Amino acid sequence: MAERPLGELLRHARQRLADAGIADAAFDSRLLVEHFSGTTRTDAISSPDRIVGQVAEIEAALDRRLAGEPVHRILGYRDFYGMRLSLSAETLEPRPDTETLVDAVLPFVRETAARDGICRILDLGTGTGAIALALVTQEPRAVATGVDVSDDALATAAANAGQLGVSARFSAKKSDWFSEIDGRHHLIVSNPPYISSSEIEDLQNEVRNFDPRRALDGGPDGLEPYRTIASGAARHLEKDGLVGLEIGRDQRRDVTEIFEQAGYHLLAQHKDLGGNDRVLVFRR
Numbered sequence: 001m002a003e004r005p006l007g008e009l010l011r012h013a014r015q016r017l018a019d020a021g022i023a024d025a026a027f028d029s030r031l032l033v034e035h036f037s038g039t040t041r042t043d044a045i046s047s048p049d050r051i052v053g054q055v056a057e058i059e060a061a062l063d064r065r066l067a068g069e070p071v072h073r074i075l076g077y078r079d080f081y082g083m084r085l086s087l088s089a090e091t092l093e094p095r096p097d098t099e100t101l102v103d104a105v106l107p108f109v110r111e112t113a114a115r116d117g118i119c120r121i122l123d124l125g126t127g128t129g130a131i132a133l134a135l136v137t138q139e140p141r142a143v144a145t146g147v148d149v150s151d152d153a154l155a156t157a158a159a160n161a162g163q164l165g166v167s168a169r170f171s172a173k174k175s176d177w178f179s180e181i182d183g184r185h186h187l188i189v190s191n192p193p194y195i196s197s198s199e200i201e202d203l204q205n206e207v208r209n210f211d212p213r214r215a216l217d218g219g220p221d222g223l224e225p226y227r228t229i230a231s232g233a234a235r236h237l238e239k240d241g242l243v244g245l246e247i248g249r250d251q252r253r254d255v256t257e258i259f260e261q262a263g264y265h266l267l268a269q270h271k272d273l274g275g276n277d278r279v280l281v282f283r284r
């Protein structure tokens with residue numbers, strides 16, 4: 001059937017996902033139908049008889065969802081800190097938990113910018129650019145370098161900066177952590193890969209099969225990137241600069257120890273909305 005009324009199509013889509021046991025069937029079906037039909041939630045309520053011509057595209061999107069692909073991978077974007085960020089094959093889907101890191105360091109970014117007229121930020125493992133772009137869109141005097149080893153992620157981050165109108169204050173830089181980085185920054189932020197290599201096989205299919213492995217795998221104990229960041233950060237930080245990190249829920253002690261051994265002290269720690277340890281902020 002090439003055309004169908006919007007209300008009927010929404011019910012059908014929801015039913016297909018619910019019948020297959022998809023947990024968020026109502027939410028996912030609404031996002032997919034709205035995206036591929038170009039309609040809004042208001043249209044669904046005010047014009048359920050509106051005829052939708054994109055039935056084939058919507059069925060194809062539902063097929064992908066039924067095959068286990070996460071809904072935002074199918075949509076090609078995910079919203080983060082009020083921004084719509086494009087995704088690509090080698091970018092992690094930014095998660096709401098990571099907004100905790102942005103909230104934790106934003107006051108420091110604003111204070112630094114007010115004092116020095118600028119805040120230089122280094123985002124290690126930038127992916128879509130989520131953390132750096134949230135900070136530069138919130139503070140107009142902030143400038144950020146987003147580092148990644150993936151060309152695909154860097155191209156996506158640069159495109160996201162363009163979409164948000166902040167290209168002049170965001171540069172995407174290919175570097176293995178600090179290897180190609182010069183100069184000093186007021187703030188280093190990172191949500192590095194922090195899952196141990198052996199645990200990756202136990203992850204939900206939707207994470208393991210659709211988020212890039214390079215964005216997840218933190219080495220044998222999941223802590224390798226933290227060691228690299230702890231040992232290199234001092235050469236790239238301004239005096240009194242901060243390091244803000246996202247961590248796995250059981251990594252608070254280990255990551256604190258790694259940074260304390262490198263001469264830092266823990267300035268603040270934050271839990272995510274689920275009450276898990278999620279963010280640590282260090283000063284030297």
Ligand SMILES: C[S@@+](CC[C@H](N)C(=O)[O-])C[C@H]1O[C@@H](n2cnc3c(N)ncnc32)[C@H](O)[C@@H]1O
Pocket residue numbers: 090091092093094095098124125126127128129130131147148149150153175176177190191192193194214215216
């Ligand atoms: C967990 S993802 C975080 C992405 C993004 N910052 C976010 O919070 O949504 C980790 C990122 O680190 C990048 N990465 C992995 N190894 C790296 C390395 N050696 N040097 C720089 N970036 C690396 C991955 O490509 C990935 O984009």
